[in-house]
Amino acid sequence: MEMKVISGFAIIAGLVGLIMLATGLYTQRKPPAKINPIYGYRTRRSRINQDTWDFAQLYSAKVMIKSGIFLVVLAALGFALRIPAHKAWYFAGIFISLFVPMLTVFYTESALKRTFDEQGNRRS
DSSP, rough: OOOOOOOHEEEEEEEHHHHHHHHHHHHHOOOSSSSSSSSSOOTTTSSSSHHHHHHHHHHHHHHHHHHHHHHHHHHHEEEEEEETOOOHHHHHHHHHHHHHHHHHHHHHHHHHHHBBOOSBBBBO
């Protein structure tokens, strides 16, 4: 009987994707109501005032959902294409799984910068 080995790439990308998807869906349904130091999308720009906080929570949740779906699809492709269980693929999975969440921060901060000025007032 042949033993099948699942690629580390598929496992890592899939798990991170599922975590991002679940976190994004949860945050979209129940965003943190008030600025706090524990839960939510917390950056200097998102904590300027309640308006920037609310915007950042919903925007980052949408980006996390899209990123999570992307990683899950990528993992499924890796599994379907039978990517070999090799060290290089583990590192590729780790790199992608670290890079994609950083895009969430980049896109959310860019949207905050486009939508609000430095004092947290909405741009016209």
